Amino acid sequence: MQELIQSQKIVDDERKQVILEILADKYCKQILHNTLEKPKSAMEISNEKQIPISTVYRRLQTLYDAKLLAISGSINQDGKKYFLYKSKVKSISLKCDLEITVVELIPNTSRAD
DSSP states (O other): OOOOOOOEEEOOHHHHHHHHHHHTOHHHHHHHHHTSSSOBOHHHHHHHHTOOHHHHHHHHHHHHHTTOEEEEEEEOTTSOEEEEEEESEEEEEEEEOSSOEEEEEEEOOOOOO
């Protein structure tokens, strides 16, 4: 059975600008790609992508504020809180001419294991 994926067209110019800035940031793109299939902790992202942990936390906040990242939390056996991050977008499509910039988001529909 083929699944119909609905894209979301961004119309707000301020949100478009934020997404363009995120696309220009290599760490943001690495984090979105790394969390596409399953949620990961900041430490996992840092270790797997060789990004300094402070940079990971800053970019996670940027991506969350832009509504491109989902956060889920839990408490481990030691009673400590931990958070997992997962990309809410599968891809971002961009079409740009000198007058109009069109940005479309394809949602990430993959299920966490």
